[in-house]
Amino acid sequence: xxxxFLQKHAVKSPTLLRAVSWxxxxxxxxxxxxxxxxxxxxxxxxxxxxxxxxxPEWYVLWQPEEIEEINKDYELSKYAxxxxxxxxxxxxxxxxVNQKGEVFYMxxxxxxxxxxxxxxxxxxxxxxxxxx
Numbered sequence: 593x594x595x596x597f598l599q600k601h602a603v604k605s606p607t608l609l610r611a612v613s614w615x616x617x618x619x620x621x622x623x624x625x626x627x628x629x630x631x632x633x634x635x636x637x638x639x640x641x642x643x644x645x646x647x648p649e650w651y652v653l654w655q656p657e658e659i660e661e662i663n664k665d666y667e668l669s670k671y672a673x674x675x676x677x678x679x680x681x682x683x684x685x686x687x688x689v690n691q692k693g694e695v696f697y698m699x700x701x702x703x704x705x706x707x708x709x710x711x712x713x714x715x716x717x718x719x720x721x722x723x724x
Contacts, residue, residue, distance in 0.1 A: 606698045622693045624663075627678050629658035630715055634722075643680075644722040647713045648681040651722060671703045689715070 602626055641652045654662050654677070663669070663677050666686065675696070679687040685697045688708060695718040696708035712718035 596719055622676065622689055624659055624690055627676055627689060628659055631656045631659070631678055634719065639719070639722050640723045642644060644681075644711075647709065647720045647724070648683070648685045648687075650681045651679050651681070653679040654684050666700060666703070668703070670710065672698060672705045674705060675708065 593606040600610065618688075631665070635653060635655070639653065641650075641713065643649065644651050646658045657677075659676070666677060667679055668675055668688070672688065674691055675698070677686045677688045682698070684700050686700050686703070688696050688698055690696065694710055695712035695715065696710050698704075698708045712721065
């Protein structure tokens with residue numbers, strides 16, 4: 593459904609095309625490479641840091657090349673398995689995505705899967721809350 597639109601609008605990378613389609617549909621299993629592609633696209637559009645119209649009210653996106661190191665440093669696989677962090681709010685909370693592509697925020701201190709608060713059904717919805 594979205595693939596023809598994305599192809600028409602210069603999304604030529606098959607990986608990026610698949611990642612964006614999956615994120616828009618919220619149906620597929622997310623992986624770190626797809627998240628990096630989405631972040632790179634948003635950063636290229638000027639979305640790096642800004643207000644969110646939902647909690648936690650502010651976002652700071654990680655640089656794609658830093659994602660693995662940041663997730664390792666926060667030990668997400670240990671404390672919040674099934675989540676990957678792609679940003680934060682600058683005040684101790686992480687922005688994370690689950691395997692389904694749903695977006696949550698959770699505290700970096702006292703982190704656990706149980707503490708994740710859902711804020712968007714997918715990256716498309718989350719991007720709609722972001723301001724530059």
